Amino acid sequence: DTGVSQDPRHKITKRGQNVTFRCDPISEHNRLYWYRQTLGQGPEFLTYFQNEAQLEKSRLLSDRFSAERPKGSFSTLEIQRTEQGDSAMYLCASSFPGLATGELFFGEGSRLTVL
């Protein structure tokens, strides 16, 4: 399977713990996005990488959130000192630049439940 893969698919954690999610984009895609989706809502943009550079960060990305893409391939999203409000589906997407080919490819998401 050469699509976008995310790991883990589900994570249950206690409040205050740290969690890390991984996203492996489609190999030739140099753009990678993280989104968060809560129940009944559309996804919300968190951050975006072009290669290893983090080019945009949403105001939603508090100090407890950090994302990296060290070698311009896979990316990690870490949430420190989790809170119950962090419970959501975390979605990763990748794309290749250019208006004509800027279609987004999404992973299946990582569902976080904070108890």
Add this chain to the structure above:
Amino acid sequence: KNEVEQSPQNLTAQEGEFITINCSYSVGISALHWLQQHPGGGIVSLFMLSSGKKKHGRLIATINIQEKHSSLHITASHPRDSAVYICAVRLGGGADGLTFGKGTHLIIQP
């Protein structure tokens, strides 16, 4: 107020009906996406538009830049079309992250 508004929020129709889902946005954009999300979370990109109209199978997407409005049409709807359809815009001015609508929950009954 959300910058991207979709209507209707929920739509139930009979198999075979022609379906229209609307998306209005309030800011300048460089592109608009229509996405399909099935239960369990998986999102599939249906269309990316910056002008005019695109067609893929039974799906048609149109956009009117002047009126800041887009529509997604499904012809000869089928129960397997049941999903949440999400409109998302890429804002102009160099921003690249998408701004999403809340989605339209479509149910097609046999």
